[in-house]
Amino acid sequence: MIELLDPAEMAEADRLTIAAGTPGIVLMEAAGRAVADVAARSPLGTRIAIACGPGNNGGDGFVAGRILMARGYRLQLGLLGSIAALKGDAALAAAEWRGETLPLADLDFGGADLIIDALFGAGLDRPIEGPAAAAIAAINASKARVVAVDLPSGIHGGTGQVLGVAVRADDSVTFFRPKPGHVLMPGRAHAGRLTVADIGIRPQVLDAIQPRTALNRPELWLPHLPTPKVDGHKYDRGHALVVSGGMTQTGAARLVARAALRIGAGLVTMASPPDALAVHAAHLTSIMLKRMEGAAGLSELLADKRLNVVAIGPGLGPVDVSLPLVEAALASDASIVLDADGISAFREDPDRLFAALRKRSAPVVLTPHDGEFARLFPDLASLPGKLDRARQAAARSGAIVLLKGADTTVAEPAGRAAIADNAPPFLATAGSGDTLAGMITGLLAEGMPAFEAAAAAVWLHGDAGVVLGRGLIADDLADALPRVFARLFV
Numbered sequence: 001m002i003e004l005l006d007p008a009e010m011a012e013a014d015r016l017t018i019a020a021g022t023p024g025i026v027l028m029e030a031a032g033r034a035v036a037d038v039a040a041r042s043p044l045g046t047r048i049a050i051a052c053g054p055g056n057n058g059g060d061g062f063v064a065g066r067i068l069m070a071r072g073y074r075l076q077l078g079l080l081g082s083i084a085a086l087k088g089d090a091a092l093a094a095a096e097w098r099g100e101t102l103p104l105a106d107l108d109f110g111g112a113d114l115i116i117d118a119l120f121g122a123g124l125d126r127p128i129e130g131p132a133a134a135a136i137a138a139i140n141a142s143k144a145r146v147v148a149v150d151l152p153s154g155i156h157g158g159t160g161q162v163l164g165v166a167v168r169a170d171d172s173v174t175f176f177r178p179k180p181g182h183v184l185m186p187g188r189a190h191a192g193r194l195t196v197a198d199i200g201i202r203p204q205v206l207d208a209i210q211p212r213t214a215l216n217r218p219e220l221w222l223p224h225l226p227t228p229k230v231d232g233h234k235y236d237r238g239h240a241l242v243v244s245g246g247m248t249q250t251g252a253a254r255l256v257a258r259a260a261l262r263i264g265a266g267l268v269t270m271a272s273p274p275d276a277l278a279v280h281a282a283h284l285t286s287i288m289l290k291r292m293e294g295a296a297g298l299s300e301l302l303a304d305k306r307l308n309v310v311a312i313g314p315g316l317g318p319v320d321v322s323l324p325l326v327e328a329a330l331a332s333d334a335s336i337v338l339d340a341d342g343i344s345a346f347r348e349d350p351d352r353l354f355a356a357l358r359k360r361s362a363p364v365v366l367t368p369h370d371g372e373f374a375r376l377f378p379d380l381a382s383l384p385g386k387l388d389r390a391r392q393a394a395a396r397s398g399a400i401v402l403l404k405g406a407d408t409t410v411a412e413p414a415g416r417a418a419i420a421d422n423a424p425p426f427l428a429t430a431g432s433g434d435t436l437a438g439m440i441t442g443l444l445a446e447g448m449p450a451f452e453a454a455a456a457a458v459w460l461h462g463d464a465g466v467v468l469g470r471g472l473i474a475d476d477l478a479d480a481l482p483r484v485f486a487r488l489f490v
């Protein structure tokens with residue numbers, strides 16, 4: 001598992017390591033050397049400019065400068081503030097620097113081939129202004145390759161937000177573990193290629209820190225991915241019910257159903273309003289079709305306890321149609337994936353949804369995009385950072401909250417969260433979210449725990465996007481799953 005450490009957690013990793021006997025300057029030496037190694041992928045003769053800030057991020061810059069100078073690079077180093085004002089390890093690192101220290105404003109960014117951005121890292125706590133902002137504008141205007149130390153300066157390590165202005169790096173070299181700010185947008189776009197360097201912090205410090213955020217990678221959920229038993233029966237793999245909207249909007253529900261079946265549900269049944277039965281009958285093959293007369297009809301279907309998960313929301317229709325249907329689903333014992341119109345149905349009264357959620361024991365996965373999220377959690381929508389938004393929404397609602405986008409984040413009420421970085425932008429296409437809802441549904445049907453099911457579906461959906469690449473449409477995504485699984489299990 002790849003844990004993501006926010007600035008407070010990283011500071012604790014640092015503190016525990018120092019307390020266990022490794023001096024801070026030893027960590028800083030290792031950090032600066034790792035930065036120098038990445039910079040030194042550019043050949044000798046490269047003109048390097050190093051911008052150092054007033055804290056330990058700047059200290060790493062001094063170390064990298066010393067090492068690169070010893071390797072024969074031509075370089076200039078500029079400092080924000082004075083050497084005399086440096087403290088602790090940064091002061092020690094600066095004392096070992098034998099070159100000239102220019103005022104930051106005197107650095108010739110335009111004449112550099114490579115810039116090392118050591119202005120601010122984990123200690124950034126307010127918007128950047130004044131000379132540092134001017135330096136960042138000059139870095140971004142230059143044609144040089146930019147290597148950021150820890151984080152691109154201006155990116156908040158915990159949220160990925162830009163505080164004022166931020167460096168656009170080609171490479172970022174971070175230490176011990178990646179930070180949420182490297183994965184969450186826009187931080188990910190600013191960070192470029194990420195190198196995670198071992199600087200001598202022992203993984204055992206994580207036992208004390210207990211990080212709750214991870215990169216969404218298969219190792220997070222693969223141990224929970226259901227595998228059909230040799231002597232298994234289709235009913236062992238669960239039976240999902242997908243609730244369809246009316247005659248003119250049936251496609252979304254079919255995307256959900258197909259994805260649920262492809263990912264592994266043993267059986268999938270489409271619950272269709274009477275007017276849409278003929279449309280579905282003309283399209284469906286391996287998916288079963290049942291007539292559903294309004295909310296009462298849905299409750300009748302759900303009296304069959306073998307239906308262990310309901311997907312409801314995609315193409316469901318306006319609130320007068322959708323709200324009673326969702327309430328009927330919520331009153332059942334089945335697990336629920338609530339998406340799209342099913343979420344928007346509660347825009348006038350989100351507490352009504354939360355009250356219903358509190359009464360349930362089977363899990364609910366909410367899968368909003370930003371717009372739907374703001375309808376349910378208007379006050380949380382403006383929080384900086386998708387991680388906090390998803391986590392607080394999960395805590396409030398008691399549901400697994402999956403907040404979509406390029407950095408889809410899944411959070412559970414108890415606080416665990418996973419951030420994905422594998423989804424290509426080709427996934428931003430009509431119906432793609434419906435397919436994702438179906439993938440979660442299928443994994444829940446198979447009995448996968450809800451947080452892991454949501455995280456797995458996000459990754460598999462993203463990988464289906466990678467497999468298909470440019471030209472993908474949502475109709476293809478479910479059918480790419482066999483190839484996705486083949487890659488996963490090579």
Ligand SMILES: NC(=O)C1=CN([C@@H]2O[C@H](COP(=O)(O)OP(=O)(O)OC[C@H]3O[C@@H](n4cnc5c(N)ncnc54)[C@H](OP(=O)(O)O)[C@@H]3O)[C@@H](O)[C@H]2O)[C@@H](O)CC1
Nearest residue numbers: 014028054055056057120121122123124125126127128150
């Ligand atoms: N943790 C570890 O294991 C290791 C960490 N290491 C390195 O340490 C880095 C963290 O160092 P850090 O804590 O000193 O913070 P850093 O990012 O240098 O910034 C703080 C300085 O910036 C200032 N400042 C802040 N915001 C500002 C603004 N908007 N505009 C202007 N000024 C602003 C702030 O000033 P003040 O708030 O005091 O006015 C303070 O002087 C980390 O990213 C990594 O590179 C490695 O050496 C190895 C091991």
Ligand SMILES: Nc1ncnc2c1ncn2[C@@H]1O[C@H](COP(=O)(O)OP(=O)(O)O)[C@@H](O)[C@H]1O
Nearest residue numbers: 404405406423424425427428430431432433434
């Ligand atoms: N820029 C992007 N990069 C990667 N994935 C994206 C991007 N934008 C959207 N997505 C993904 O595409 C899907 C879109 O879902 P949604 O907004 O519900 O669309 P729809 O309702 O058309 O299905 C989500 O899984 C989302 O995470």
Ligand SMILES: [K+]
Nearest residue numbers: 120149151153
């Ligand atoms: K930096």
